[in-house]
Amino acid sequence: xxxxxxxxxxxxxxxxxxxxxxxxxxxxxxxxxxxxxxxxxxxxxxxxxxxxxxxxxxxxxxxxxxxxxxxxxxxxxxxxxxxxxxxxxxxxxxxxxxxxxxxxxxxxxxxxxxxxxxxxxxxxxxxxxxxxxxxxxxxxxxxxxxxxxxxxxxxxxxxxxxxxxxxxxxxxxxxxxx
Amino acid sequence: xxxxxxxxxxxxxxxxxxxxxxxxxxxxxxxxxxxxxxxxxxxxxxxxxxxxxxxxxxxxxxxxxxxxxxxxxxxxxxxxxxxxxxxxxxxxxxxxxxxxxxxxxxxxxxxxxxxxxxxxxxxxxxxxxxxxxxxxxxxxxxxxxxxxxxxxxxxxxxxxxxxxxxxxxxxxxxxxxxxxxxxxxxxxxxxxxxxxxxxxxxxxxxxxxxxxxxxxxxxxxxxxxxxxxxxxxxxxxxxxxxxxxxxxxxxxxxxxxxxxxxxxxxxxxxxxxxxxxxxxxxxxxxxxxxxxxxxxxxxxxxxxxxxxxxxxxxxxxxxxxxxxxxxxxxxxxxxxxxxxxxxxxxxxxxxxxxxxxxxxxxxxxxxxxxxxxxxxxxxxxxxxxxxxxxxxxxxxxxxxxxxxxxxxxxxxxxxxxxxxxxxxxxxxxxxxxxxxxxxxxxxxxxxxxxxxxxxxxxxxxxxxxxxxxxxxxxxxxxxxxxxxxxxxxxxxxxxxxxxxxxxxxxxxxxxxxxxxxxxxxxxxxxxxxxxxxxxxxxxxxxxxx
Numbered sequence: 005x006x007x008x009x010x011x012x013x014x015x016x017x018x019x020x021x022x023x024x025x026x027x028x029x030x031x032x033x034x035x036x037x038x039x040x041x042x043x044x045x046x047x048x049x050x051x052x053x054x055x056x057x058x059x060x061x062x063x064x065x066x067x068x069x070x071x072x073x074x075x076x077x078x079x080x081x082x083x084x085x086x087x088x089x090x091x092x093x094x095x096x097x098x099x100x101x102x103x104x105x106x107x108x109x110x111x112x113x114x115x116x117x118x119x120x121x122x123x124x125x126x127x128x129x130x131x132x133x134x135x136x137x138x139x140x141x142x143x144x145x146x147x148x149x150x151x152x153x154x155x156x157x158x159x160x161x162x163x164x165x166x167x168x169x170x171x172x173x174x175x176x177x178x179x180x181x182x
Numbered sequence: 183x184x185x186x187x188x189x190x191x192x193x194x195x196x197x198x199x200x201x202x203x204x205x206x207x208x209x210x211x212x213x214x215x216x217x218x219x220x221x222x223x224x225x226x227x228x229x230x231x232x233x234x235x236x237x238x239x240x241x242x243x244x245x246x247x248x249x250x251x252x253x254x255x256x257x258x259x260x261x262x263x264x265x266x267x268x269x270x271x272x273x274x275x276x277x278x279x280x281x282x283x284x285x286x287x288x289x290x291x292x293x294x295x296x297x298x299x300x301x302x303x304x305x306x307x308x309x310x311x312x313x314x315x316x317x318x319x320x321x322x323x324x325x326x327x328x329x330x331x332x333x334x335x336x337x338x339x340x341x342x343x344x345x346x347x348x349x350x351x352x353x354x355x356x357x358x359x360x361x362x363x364x365x366x367x368x369x370x371x372x373x374x375x376x377x378x379x380x381x382x383x384x385x386x387x388x389x390x391x392x393x394x395x396x397x398x399x400x401x402x403x404x405x406x407x408x409x410x411x412x413x414x415x416x417x418x419x420x421x422x423x424x425x426x427x428x429x430x431x432x433x434x435x436x437x438x439x440x441x442x443x444x445x446x447x448x449x450x451x452x453x454x455x456x457x458x459x460x461x462x463x464x465x466x467x468x469x470x471x472x473x474x475x476x477x478x479x480x481x482x483x484x485x486x487x488x489x490x491x492x493x494x495x496x497x498x499x500x501x502x503x504x505x506x507x508x509x510x511x512x513x514x515x516x517x518x519x520x521x522x523x524x525x526x527x528x529x530x531x532x533x534x535x536x537x538x539x540x541x542x543x544x545x546x547x548x549x550x551x552x553x554x555x556x557x558x559x560x561x562x563x564x565x566x567x568x569x570x571x572x573x574x575x576x577x578x579x580x581x582x583x584x585x586x587x588x589x590x591x592x593x594x595x596x597x598x599x600x601x602x603x604x605x606x607x608x609x610x611x612x613x614x615x616x617x618x619x620x621x622x623x624x625x626x627x628x629x630x631x632x633x634x635x636x637x638x639x640x641x642x643x644x645x646x647x648x649x650x651x652x653x654x655x656x657x658x659x660x661x662x663x664x665x666x667x668x669x670x671x672x673x674x675x676x677x678x679x680x681x682x683x684x685x686x687x688x689x690x691x692x693x694x695x696x697x698x699x700x701x702x703x704x705x706x707x708x709x710x711x712x713x714x715x716x717x718x719x720x721x722x723x724x725x726x727x
Contacts, residue, residue: 054639163691
């Protein structure tokens, strides 16, 4: 696990920069390693797919590929006022998961950011308060007055995580919500 | 359009010429190494194949020569004689004669028996000395002037055709998009170019689909052997009749139904057709009749597997359903015959061994059903106790493009495959009534349960609320679907149109939701979900109030 090694700054104090794509969810800033981001586009028209968890916004046509679009604010309940739906122009980051591409919807244009690997610390215990379960978090990057939560997308984007169900379940995905 | 006969001849020619080339090559290997076992084995096999296919095509002259040569190579292979001496020139002449006969078939010329050669071959077979004519040199002169020929047919791995078909699918989707854009922009030049592009794409699509078509016979012709083996094992006498081998169908569809057909044929012999003694007792001829037939039915192919055996005992299936707790006694007694038959295809029911023993049917019928469903096809059964059973498989000709009915629900377009659509009606709420919480519509003297598709697709998995007419105002657009004999009316917001669509599979991870058979892109660029009628029907049965 090279990632966890990089995150462990006591053991490896190297100054190799890490390229992140940084985006905002709720009030916090999150980052994903740039290799996992395929592209960022204006959100295409989304067709809602019945019988999927609410945070799965639906499917969209991205250059001929039909991909699922998910809303992480809804997934982690980070929306400031809970019933405020995403309106206006939004952006979609196409991420490369293990066997498929998936879109993450964000409100502002995600920005690239280069930080030294040593600035990513392992997530401390208090992370429980952050709504985002710590198993999805690779580490916390501290930069002057910014805190960026670096997500481990591969863990977040497994089919089980997205559908919130055990593999091989039937169409009763929605029943297992929350 | 080429005639079927023409096409068969081309196939025979391609195979025979290829075989001839290979045989010539193996002969020259043997000349250098007379004991080369690989070459001997290949020659034996190629001659055997050539004999069989030539006889099947009615070219007995080729068959006679090939048969004798096969015998000789059989002897050489069994080390009964060496590849040496005077037999060698006779064998070489034999190969040459086969070559010229094959070419004569290709040129559509009559074939002549080469009496001298046949006699010589017979002598070699019998271990006698062949009579070698002095003019055996003539053959080699002919060899020197012979033209080299390449076959007019190519073999192509089905994978390459699959890839081609996928590309065409993408092209069709883009074409629709371009057509829509051109119309929106209103530029006449662009419109005429796109119209041409559209025709080309259509042509390409049909050419690729056509290239994938094979005769149903390629599968059917394997059955005489299967029937013989199964009948022998079951100690039954069965006569198989095959018809419609020429009906064309996509090769992959044929591949997918292979196991199902095997199942149905085995079932028909194992459980349908009675033993000779039982048949005589029932006043039937000793030999049971089994028929496999194919015919085109509009855009589909209808395959029929029919036997004159004992038939399905509807009452026993009913009793079994009650015993197994699938249905209440009351519900079971109210089922129509067709509904009873459809029980046989239900998983869990059909795999039950007891049913197999009693009704004589049911082994793996759910598997058959699944295979046919995966193709968007239909399967149904008709039976008469004591007279026999017929299974009907309705299959699409091609997998790529399916006719679909497009409709709108909450502002989004959806598609339903026409294969599972019975009819569409617009009814006012007064024409429907509520029985036991379920909305029923009378369509063509049949009471069909009707449900609002929005409610059925709601995220909730609890039972549907009891139907009420209060939330239905004005004419309701209803699509009557039909799956496994079960009809279900779906109230949608608005019918859009009927259209041929290219269905793409739903990408992971959403492919876990079985309600959708796939997605398609409309000309507008909109994503359109394709509903799966079998899954919808199951969902309705599970959530029925």
